Amino acid sequence: MKKLFLGVAFLNLLDGIITFIGINGSFMVEANPFMNALYSISPVLFLGLKITLSLLLLLLVFYDKIPRRKWVTLMAYVVSVMYLFVFCLHSIWIIQSLI
Numbered sequence: 001m002k003k004l005f006l007g008v009a010f011l012n013l014l015d016g017i018i019t020f021i022g023i024n025g026s027f028m029v030e031a032n033p034f035m036n037a038l039y040s041i042s043p044v045l046f047l048g049l050k051i052t053l054s055l056l057l058l059l060l061v062f063y064d065k066i067p068r069r070k071w072v073t074l075m076a077y078v079v080s081v082m083y084l085f086v087f088c089l090h091s092i093w094i095i096q097s098l099i
Contacts, residue, residue, distance in 0.1 A: 001068075002061050004076045009057035011083040016050025018090050027097035028090070 019035075020043060022028025030036040039046040060066050 001066050001073065001076075002064075004073070004080065005057050005061050005066055008076055008079050008083070009054040009061070011080065011087070012050060012057070013054040015083060015086060015090075016047055016054075018087075018094075020047050022090065022093060025097065028093050 019028060019030060019039075023030060023039060024043070030039050035046060035049075038049060066072070
């Protein structure tokens, strides 16, 4: 479970950085309406939230406070699959912008 949470924390942070670069480079858009609104308010606030969420996940792992519930495990797996899908999209957009 710790590895799963570490993976989600890393993917969340990486997603924030890639999205930040992609939006600034005008070859990506933020599809999540909440995060898009947040980015519209302030790109720094957007990136700050992504960093904060990753740090919170890391703290849960570090202090061994991950809830031992089936739904938490299920949600962590769902989020991981969603991030993998997002990274496939990011890869396509980045490759298209380089061609």
